[in-house]
Amino acid sequence: MCTTCGCASGETSIEGEVPHEHHHHEHTHDHVHDHARHSHAPGVSEARRVAIEEDILARNNAYAAENRQRFAETATLALNLVSSPGSGKTTLLVRTLSELKENTPTAVIEGDQETSSDAERIRAVGVPALQINTGKGCHLDAHMVGHALDKLPPPEGGILFIENVGNLVCPAAFDLGEAAKVVILSVTEGVDKPLKYPDMFHAARLMLINKADLLPYVDFDPAAAIAYARRVNPDLQAITLSATTGEGIADWLDWLKIRLVGVKNARIRQLEAQLAALRSGDR
Ligand SMILES: Nc1nc2c(ncn2[C@@H]2O[C@H](COP(=O)(O)OP(=O)(O)O)[C@@H](O)[C@H]2O)c(=O)[nH]1
Numbered sequence: 001m002c003t004t005c006g007c008a009s010g011e012t013s014i015e016g017e018v019p020h021e022h023h024h025h026e027h028t029h030d031h032v033h034d035h036a037r038h039s040h041a042p043g044v045s046e047a048r049r050v051a052i053e054e055d056i057l058a059r060n061n062a063y064a065a066e067n068r069q070r071f072a073e074t075a076t077l078a079l080n081l082v083s084s085p086g087s088g089k090t091t092l093l094v095r096t097l098s099e100l101k102e103n104t105p106t107a108v109i110e111g112d113q114e115t116s117s118d119a120e121r122i123r124a125v126g127v128p129a130l131q132i133n134t135g136k137g138c139h140l141d142a143h144m145v146g147h148a149l150d151k152l153p154p155p156e157g158g159i160l161f162i163e164n165v166g167n168l169v170c171p172a173a174f175d176l177g178e179a180a181k182v183v184i185l186s187v188t189e190g191v192d193k194p195l196k197y198p199d200m201f202h203a204a205r206l207m208l209i210n211k212a213d214l215l216p217y218v219d220f221d222p223a224a225a226i227a228y229a230r231r232v233n234p235d236l237q238a239i240t241l242s243a244t245t246g247e248g249i250a251d252w253l254d255w256l257k258i259r260l261v262g263v264k265n266a267r268i269r270q271l272e273a274q275l276a277a278l279r280s281g282d283r
């Protein structure tokens with residue numbers, strides 16, 4: 001994980017925010033920015049390294065729970081899009097948002113080490129987007145996403161897409177409070193990637209095999225990729241599509257709609273339970 005890969009926290013910047021002036025916000029739990037603990041001192045013992053990792057993930061999970069609560073209250077379907085760089089996440093988002101934006105509220109949080117170019121690509125579609133730059137960091141974490149949500153409210157009754165930093169390793173370990181991780185594997189990457197990077201395919205709910213339009217030109221058997229992925233995650237769903245030609249996109253849109261209905265129904269059940277509790281309190 002990130003104690004070994006050398007990424008350092010504390011370099012994150014969120015569009016429109018002055019770096020290190022971000023502590024005036026309402027996290028409900030104790031919020032100590034102890035960045036010294038995120039560093040990667042060479043020569044730390046194995047036991048110490050494991051303790052540091054557990055600490056980082058425990059803190060992350062607390063922030064993720066806050067984000068998840070926020071998504072539940074606003075009936076927002078939050079999806080964490082993960083992949084190697086260049087698999088087509090932003091291209092797929094641009095097409096997906098163009099299809100959805102008529103009828104579904106949407107927003108995008110973009111994560112990259114540098115530049116706001118992906119957020120600009122999304123805004124060009126007419127959808128609100130906010131860029132997080134992670135600097136040396138190799139993944140988004142729940143704390144960064146919480147800050148981004150202060151600037152870019154979750155789209156109520158809609159879908160928030162979080163495009164993670166291109167990296168098949170570290171983002172697997174970080175829960176952002178999302179309903180599901182969606183892993184994108186493009187056909188130019190080879191069918192063996194689910195075996196080589198099992199954590200990511202294990203963490204994901206859905207695998208999108210992108211760039212299907214290139215299948216005639218590359219040695220890539222989608223059925224083999226799916227079989228490998230299901231070795232590490234038997235429940236993984238899979239859709240083969242092309243962000244550029246639009247083939248298979250309808251299946252992806254259907255998947256999104258079903259998930260969104262699930263989120264809205266969960267919110268209705270939650271409100272009904274609260275109402276019932278109030279009524280029984282009246283009696
Ligand atoms: N042929 C083909 N190219 C694609 C497809 N999706 C994305 N690309 C190309 O792949 C490159 C990387 O895409 P991008 O969306 O920036 O990937 P990201 O890094 O995952 O966000 C760009 O040149 C895209 O035009 C696809 O479905 N088919």
Ligand SMILES: [Mg+2]
Pocket residue numbers: 089090091118163
């Ligand atoms: Mg991108």
Ligand SMILES: [Zn+2]
Pocket residue numbers: 001002003005006007138139170
């Ligand atoms: Zn890392």
Ligand SMILES: [Zn+2]
Pocket residue numbers: 022023025031143147
């Ligand atoms: Zn903070």
